[in-house]
Amino acid sequence: MxxxxxxxxxxxxxxxxxxxxxxxxxxxxxxxxxxxxxxxxxxxxxxxxxxxxxxxxxxxxxxxxxxxxxxxxxxxxxxxxxxxxxFIDGEGLRNHIGGKPLPLDEILNLGIQIADALDAAHAQGIIHRDIKPANIFVTKRGQAKVLDFGLAKLLPKGIAFAGTDSSSSAQEPVSMVGYISGTPSYMSPEQIRGDDLDPRTDIFSFGLLLYEMTAGRQAFAGNTGGAIIEGILSRRPPPLSNLNPEVPARLEEIISRAVHKDREQRYQSAAEIREELKQLKLYV
CATH class of the missing domain: 3.30.200.20 (Phosphorylase Kinase; domain 1)
Known part of the structure; x- marks a missing residue:
């Protein structure tokens, strides 16, 4: 080649x-x-x-x-x-994190950029459904780039949440079995269950990215996919303050809400969590 x-x-x-x-x-x-x-x-x-x-x-x-x-x-x-x-001159987010917490200012900058990108996608009726460190690149100038829309779900224009479309599952050409054949470390509970998905599934996955940038480790770890699935469905991640004593309480609150297992209790849009991160950035 x-x-x-x-x-x-x-x-x-x-x-x-x-x-x-x-x-x-x-x-x-x-x-x-x-x-x-x-x-x-x-x-x-x-x-x-x-x-x-x-x-x-x-x-x-x-x-x-x-x-x-x-x-x-x-x-x-x-x-x-x-x-x-x-062509993106930079590195994947996992390498960028490197197993240790990122500086707070960088967490907020990257978080705001990723949330803004998700908001732009959702506004066009596109749910990514595969937000994870491998699909985020960070350029040498510090710009986050969202990659790989291969699992994206395209919603009819004007429909904010896939759950409002009763035929969405029947029209879905890629099976849920294909999604969970790998390690589902960044999937939302509803994605694991095979429920109809809406933009809030990306918010859960994004919350797990924020957690990893803040803690330097995955929120849900395990030796098997089954163990990780069990954690996502039924356990809370370890408190961030135990892993990174310097994390502001407000950032921990934002991340906890983003990864709430009940999507009705999460941020309801990427724009909402973006604005929360912007507000926090003003005071730290």
């Missing part, structure tokens, strides 16, 4: 690989800029469900124009499907 030209993109180097994608750095030979090219792994390149997820990622992300969301430039489906997207 290195050195090949795909459409008008010359592949330069491999950046990484996962179960649902292989990503290369490439040069756009028309516009003379670096891009990231994402391909389906060869072992799933002809799988109908994988192709649907790939198309969904391109469709969802291309509908969004926001500094906190990775920009889609182009797609191709001839020979081997690919998505050409913004």
């Amino acid at each position: 290195i050195g090949q030209t795909i459409s008008h993109f010359r592949v330069v180097e491999k950046l990484g690989a996962g179960g649902m994608g292989v990503v290369y750095k490439a040069q756009d030979i028309r516009l003379e800029r670096a891009v990231a090219l994402k391909f389906l792994p060869e072992n799933v390149a002809t799988d109908a469900q994988a192709l649907e997820r790939f198309r969904r990622e391109a469709h969802a992300a291309s509908a969004l124009n926001h500094p906190g969301i990775c920009t889609i430039y182009d797609v191709g489906e001839r020979d081997r499907p690919f998505i050409a997207m913004e």
Whole structure:
């Protein structure tokens, strides 16, 4: 693949690989800029469900124009499907956290940026459904970028919550079984149960990101997926103040509300939690 030209993109180097994608750095030979090219792994390149997820990622992300969301430039489906997207010079959030709490100012800055990106997606009827450290990049200039809309749910325009659409489950082309085949460390209780989902599922997952940035560790840890599921459904995370004595009480309150197991008790929108974080930033 290195050195090949795909459409008008010359592949330069491999950046990484996962179960649902292989990503290369490439040069756009028309516009003379670096891009990231994402391909389906060869072992799933002809799988109908994988192709649907790939198309969904391109469709969802291309509908969004926001500094906190990775920009889609182009797609191709001839020979081997690919998505050409913004090349991000930075690192994944997990590496950025590095197993220790981030400084408070950085937690708030990144939190506000991610919440704003989620608000922009939700306003377009897009629920991400896979918010986790692997899908957040932090640029060298400190900008958070939300990636991978491959599990995104596209709601009919004007519908704020998926639960208001009685046919949403029947129309859903990707099964819930596929979602929980991996370690579901950042899923909401309702996503694990297979309930109809609305934007509040992303708020729960975002709350777990805030927890991890503040504690330097996952909120729900376990040796098996089953243990993690049990924790998400029935246990509270360890108190943040026990893990990071410097955490402000107000930030702990914000995170606790975001990860409430009852979505009616959570923040009801990404904009609401964004404003709470902005208010806290004024006083710390």
